[in-house]
Amino acid sequence: MNNDLTFSQMPLDRASTLRKDQTWMQDKLSSEDSCFYFFxxxxxxxxxxxxxxxxxxxGINSAREVNYADVFTELSQTSDAVFLGTSADIAYFVCDxxxxxxDEIAGWLKKLNIxxxxxxxxxxxxxxxxxSQAAILSYGKALIHWQQSALHCGYCGAKTKALDGGHRRVCLCENCQKEHFPRTDPAVIMLVEYQPKFGPAVCLLAEHHRTPEQAFSTLAGFVDPGESLQEAVAREVLEEAGxxxxxxxxxxxxxxxxPNSLMVGFIAQASSLDLCLEEEExxxxxxxxxxxxxxxxxxxxxxxxxxxxRKESIARLLIDTWCKSQFEANAKTEKMAVEVKTALLASS
Ligand SMILES: [Zn+2]
Known part of the structure; x- marks a missing residue:
């Protein structure tokens, strides 16, 4: 595991058991030490x-001279504050x-008077x-995106209500009462390599229509229902590059x-160099x-x-990891060649 990947260094305890306790959550929401971000x-x-x-x-960033309490109370924030976790018993929330x-947000910013x-x-x-902040905010952003898309029940269309600090929503229709949980969409991202019999290994990179010209990256795609991650890798590479x-x-x-994906990164071995590109992609x-x-x-x-x-992407990590492994393999081969040469010279 590479702990340097952006969005992967979550410092907070998600407190997934405590957040179900309504009394505890109310205490944290009203605590003067709890920290709130605004989205x-x-x-x-x-x-x-x-x-x-x-x-x-x-107040905001310890600007004590300004009283923000009124500004904050006006938001009637409690229903919209999503719980993120705790650190040293201090709770963190994000308010949507x-x-x-x-105009309203401009007015709210003006009231901050900073x-x-x-x-x-x-x-x-x-x-x-x-x-750490990037990881916390990425978590908050994904949760808010889910909240915004789950305001109504996907089964009956009735309104839903947030529970567990915004980690569960329940349909308000008495006949339905279905529970809804945050969703994560798995996507595979893969560096495809080919090792010829002679010469250095190569990897397949592509220019995608959605990125600027000459920006090369690995292939990627969403996992289909009923598909393993490895199957998704094989299917996507075949579909996009043949x-x-x-x-x-x-x-x-x-x-x-x-908005709310989990990128799962792989390296895969190609059986040939022949390409047949999906031109739409x-x-x-x-x-x-x-x-x-x-x-x-x-x-x-x-x-x-x-x-x-981009440096913060897993595509870049896959490329850097692969390049490093190639240079290490080359260094090992060269070292072995020197050792063999030295041994031959010594025996002659
Ligand atoms: Zn419902």
Whole structure:
């Protein structure tokens, strides 16, 4: 497991048993030490370029001189606050303000009466966050996305009510009363490699229509119902690139809150180099050696030429992991060659 993957370093105890205790949850919601983040339509609140954290005791980011209690109470936040977990017995919540329109949210921000407070898109604000904060917010974002899509029962259409700090919803129709739980959509992402009889191994990377030209990445796709992860890998690679794979090996996984996926990463072995691309999905695809990939530019680099995926993505981890293994294998081969040569010289 690679603990450096973005969104994978959750520091909070999810307290999945305690959050079912309504009395405990009410205590935490009203505690002056509990911490609240604010979310509005895909964005979190920042104060002076730092993630804004509200406590009843200290206001936002310990700006004690301003009294925020009224501003917070006005939100009637309790029904919308989603519980995230605890750290050193302090509870963390995220409040979804998305119900407010543009004018209402502008008015709410004005009431905060602090300079440099604004909502910033989650993905664009990643550089302002520590790995722990990114993991907490990604969890909050995924939970809120589920809450927003589960306001009505999928069975009878009646309204639902949030329970367990926003981790369960129950249909309010007396005849139905179905329970609904947060959903995660599994997706597989795979680096396909090919080892020729002679010469260096190569891996398959593709340009997807949804990304800028010359941005190369691994193949990926959602898991179908009734399908194992390995079967999904084999199907997706065959569908998108026309390549048969075997020896599918798990590498790592990453929560991907855009909106609520779990990316499960693999390396798979191709049986041939022949490609037959699904043109609706891919602009191009090609095989690259590890050495060629070393000359690729980073994501976001304005210079011309092929680029690697974003550093926070599991696609990039798969590529980096594979390149590292190739260089290690080469170093081992070279070392063995030197040893053999030395042994031959010594015996002659
Ligand atoms: Zn229902």
């Amino acid at each position: 509005w339509r895909g964005k979190f609140l920042y104060y002076q370029q730092k993630l804004a954290v509200y406590t009843r005791k200290n 303000l998305s119900i407010m329109n543009d 300079d440099n407070s604004k909502f910033i898109d989650f993905r664009r604000s990643l550089s302002l966050l520590s790995p 390549v048969q794979v075997n020896n599918v090996r798990y590498v790592d996984s990453q929560p991907w809150p855009f 891919l602009r191009s695809a090609a095989w690259f050696t590890a050495e060629q990939l070393m000359n690729f530019k980073d994501w976001g680099d304005d210079a011309a030429g092929p680029k690697l995926p």
